[in-house]
Amino acid sequence: MFDSTADPAQPKPEFYRELLLAADAMTASEPDTVANMANVAALLWETMPDLNWAGFYRLIGGELVLGPFCGRPACTRIALDRGVCGAAASTRSSQRVADVHAFPGHIACDAASRSELVVPVLRRGAVIAVIDLDSPALARFDADDQAGIEALAALIADRI
Numbered sequence: 644m645f646d647s648t649a650d651p652a653q654p655k656p657e658f659y660r661e662l663l664l665a666a667d668a669m670t671a672s673e674p675d676t677v678a679n680m681a682n683v684a685a686l687l688w689e690t691m692p693d694l695n696w697a698g699f700y701r702l703i704g705g706e707l708v709l710g711p712f713c714g715r716p717a718c719t720r721i722a723l724d725r726g727v728c729g730a731a732a733s734t735r736s737s738q739r740v741a742d743v744h745a746f747p748g749h750i751a752c753d754a755a756s757r758s759e760l761v762v763p764v765l766r767r768g769a770v771i772a773v774i775d776l777d778s779p780a781l782a783r784f785d786a787d788d789q790a791g792i793e794a795l796a797a798l799i800a801d802r803i
């Protein structure tokens with residue numbers, strides 16, 4: 644069992660410090676990539692308020708394939724020229740979208756989604772996966788969220 648002390652009432656930088664400690668503890672000695680992605684998705688889902696989806700897409704054979712997640716069932720495959728996830732993977736840069744309805748090509752897996760943060764996971768410079776967070780709130784994610792999830796992606800890059 645892993646319990647995170649990350650509390651959304653904390654200032655975000657502190658929240659993410661705690662979140663990373665929990666993610667580190669749950670993945671450090673576990674070699675199975677699915678187990679690690681599943682627990683990290685659950686950790687995000689349990690600790691971050693106002694999410695309706697949290698999880699992974701993995702880059703396999705030139706497209707994104709659904710990985711472990713929490714939330715409603717989602718599209719299984721995303722081409723790199725599609726959606727917010729495809730944009731993050733193809734540009735190797737985080738996509739923080741305040742209003743998904745204003746993002747050309749956004750893929751609405753859940754009509755309730757209003758904002759989205761997608762962070763690529765890079766291993767030795769190459770994209771291996773993306774972390775995707777969706778929220779029913781407009782502009783749910785700020786620069787601190789992006790920095791925190793980017794730090795998480797760096798932490799787990801060799802463990803997923």
Ligand code: SME
Pocket residue numbers: 696717718721725726727728729748749750751752753756759775777
């Ligand atoms: N909205 C994403 C698709 C994945 S779901 O949000 C889980 C996109 O536009 O790439």
